[in-house]
Amino acid sequence: MAGAEVVAMLTHAQRVGREIARVLGERKIHLVVRTVELIGERLTRSVLSETLLMDKEGKTLKTTTGRERTLGGAFFTLLKERVTKEKYKEIYALEEEAKKKARKNKERAARIKRENELIGGLTSQMILKDDDDAKADEADDAGPSNPRFHSPPDRDDDEFNDADYEMDDM
DSSP states (O other), X not given: XXXXXXXXXXXXHHHHHHHHXXXXXXXXXXXXXXXXXXXXXXXXXXXXXXXXXXXXXXXXXXXXXXXXXXXXXXXXXXXXXXXXXXXXXXXXXHHHHHHHHHHHHHHHHHHHXXXXXXXXXXXXXXXXXXXXXXXXXXXXXXXXOOTTSOOOOSOOGGGOOGGGGOOOOO
């Protein structure tokens, strides 16, 4: 019943877009919905009919490398021929924005990886001490403690009292 409630809340363009995407086997449903919203149901269905007719006749569109397109790919290729360049860019605007964001994230991840490799090279040259020596050195390096905080002594859980370890008033 929850699925029926979701369908009832969709706009007409969303329902039509989902139906067309299902027929095409297109995973990017949002692009088909956006197409219906921007160019209308009639033109979108016209491009769909042309795509299905070409597929039925075995006239699948090929990419520039000669690979056959999916039905969704053929649909968007035909759509590109039918609408203005500006309208096509508008349909793909969100997709392009997501690609830019993904590219920036990928570049950032590569930069961080390079930096970590450089830092990793430096740390591997350092002499690492075992944990006991490191703890002893940390205790020596700690210096005077902050008088505003009390550090809890070794205790049993029965003896613990939160009031004993509160911050001092300023």
